[in-house]
Amino acid sequence: MSRATTDALPRTRFDRLDALRSVAIVWMAIFHFSYDLNYFGFIHQQFLADPKWTLQRTCIVTLFLLCAGAGQEIATHQGQPLARFWKRWAQIAGCALLVSAASWFMFPRSYISFGVLHGIAAMLLVVRFTASWGAWRWPIGLVAVLLPQLVQHSFFDTRATDWIGLVTHLPVTEDYVPVLPWLGVMWWGAAATDWLIRHRRELLSGPLPRALAPFAFLGRWSLTFYMTHQLVLLGGVGAVAWLLRRPM
Secondary structure: OOHHHHOOOOOOOOHHHHHHHHHHHHHHHHHHHHHHHHHOOOOOOOOOOOHHHHHHHHHHHHHHHHHHHHHHHHHHHOOOOHHHHHHHHHHHHHHHHHHHHHHHHHOOOOOOOEOHHHHHHHHHHHHHHOHHHHHHHHHHHHHHHHHHHHOOOHHHOOOOOOOOOOOOOOOOOOOEOOHHHHHHHHHHHHHHHHHHHHHOOHHHHOOOOHHHHHHHHHHHOHHHHHHHHHHHHHHHHHHHHHHHHOOO
């Protein structure tokens, strides 16, 4: 008997996970809005060096990938068919390609070749097909997290190979979420969710207070939000900058 049958979950949305995912995307939008303000000169911050910003980025990506791992684990327990998995995966991979194209148009020297959507698409494949590893994903995830600190080589410093993550220096790009160490975080999200389903299912499936319902709704549309928020923010901030600097 398969694990999906043994630990079957109802094929419904989990509002608590959706709400947690919305925290990540709202935080991300605030971060990107600040980045846009900096890009157009309204503020002056060191986004690549100041721990105030680099730590925030790490926390946002961590929360994103924990939620992605949790969502895939729930789908596995719900018996998600492969056809449905591949459909969702194609949406994410397609959006990743659009991000690369748009970033190349705006930032040709630092375009995004392997950002968060690229990373999620690649890592979802691994997480999906290692679901049977169960609790082994905790120690293997730790290996994935630590490996880039222990193994680095110049071979991985090109656009063709830096997606693995074993680089000797960070690439010049607007976003970079390589498979290592981040696969470990997604594995942990899946492993933690597996434990919750087996031992504390109510923490996942319990209701949300009505006041938090909008967060659950937003979390269900995270990919759409991700793909459109910068169009609004960057376009809006750019328009204001143009108006303020236009000769009267």
